[in-house]
Amino acid sequence: MSIFGFIRQSVANFRNVGAVAGSSRFLVERMLRPVDFSGPLNIVELGPGSGNFTRSILKKMNKNSSLTAYEINDAFFQHLEHQIHDERLALKHDSAAAILNDFPPGSVDVVVSSIPLAMMNAAMKKEILDACVRALKPNGLYLQYQYSKSDLKLIRSYFPNLKTTFALLNLPPAIIYAGRKQQQ
Ligand SMILES: C[S@@+](CC[C@H](N)C(=O)[O-])C[C@H]1O[C@@H](n2cnc3c(N)ncnc32)[C@H](O)[C@@H]1O
Numbered sequence: 001m002s003i004f005g006f007i008r009q010s011v012a013n014f015r016n017v018g019a020v021a022g023s024s025r026f027l028v029e030r031m032l033r034p035v036d037f038s039g040p041l042n043i044v045e046l047g048p049g050s051g052n053f054t055r056s057i058l059k060k061m062n063k064n065s066s067l068t069a070y071e072i073n074d075a076f077f078q079h080l081e082h083q084i085h086d087e088r089l090a091l092k093h094d095s096a097a098a099i100l101n102d103f104p105p106g107s108v109d110v111v112v113s114s115i116p117l118a119m120m121n122a123a124m125k126k127e128i129l130d131a132c133v134r135a136l137k138p139n140g141l142y143l144q145y146q147y148s149k150s151d152l153k154l155i156r157s158y159f160p161n162l163k164t165t166f167a168l169l170n171l172p173p174a175i176i177y178a179g180r181k182q183q184q
Contacts, residue, residue: 001050001079009049009075016073018116022052023145023174027167031143031176032056035110040064042108044135046096046128047115049076051084057112058086068103070096097124100131108135113144117151125151129158136181145174155179 003021010017023031032053035041037060048054048069057067068090071077077093084091092098096115099108111132117125132142142159145167152175156162159179167174 001076001083005075005079006050009073013073015119016116017049018119019049019147021171022050023114024167024170025052025056026169027145027174027176028053028056030165030167031112031145031178032060034141034143034178035060037061037065041066041110042103043067043110043112044099044103044108044132045069046099046111046113046132047071048080048091049073049114051080053112053114054080054084054089058084058089061088063088066090068092068099070094070098096128097131099135100127103135105134106137106140108140109137110141111136111143113142116146117144117154118146118148125154129155133158133181138181138183140181142177142179142181144177146177147172147174149175152177 006022041061043057045053048071054069066088070092072095080091155177162177162179165176167176
């Protein structure tokens with residue numbers, strides 16, 4: 001999708017899209033850095049948009065891995081369906097909260113989230129974060145970026161070992177969170 005297509009979706013649905021442009025290659029690379037792609041992984045992506053993370057994850061993951069991506073926006077979903085053909089990818093035209101029903105507890109290795117938490121109400125954030133923690137394996141990895149630290153405390157309450165880093169070469173610059181589910 002062109003930059004103009006992304007901006008059109010952003011203008012029409014700013015509360016859901018929450019960004020003016022797709023993530024830069026720099027942000028994508030930096031956020032995915034903690035993932036060890038060498039083994040088979042069950043990966044979930046929340047809010048793929050025009051697919052910048054999706055393509056990179058598919059390139060990095062091996063043939064025994066799977067990627068399930070949840071996108072609520074009609075135009076982005078159709079774009080992904082038409083543009084990305086990979087049998088390891090399952091596209092869901094559904095909210096991130098649906099992972100609660102789609103994955104058994106403790107079955108996911110990595111969650112890569114771009115959803116705009118800052119635009120969501122407290123109940124929805126809780127629903128999605130609860131579902132992510134439940135779906136992740138012990139020591140499973142939760143990755144999220146934001147444009148402000150508005151949800152740092154909240155995310156740290158789910159992942160006390162949370163690490164933060166920055167991606168300055170992005171419009172706008174982003175904060176990246178990486179947390180591991182605590183071992184029981
Ligand atoms: C900031 S854009 C990120 C797009 C892309 N991943 C990137 O980084 O370039 C946020 C995306 O999350 C999607 N989204 C927002 N709320 C969602 C939800 N509850 N479930 C799934 N996707 C959601 C939006 O439609 C949009 O595509």
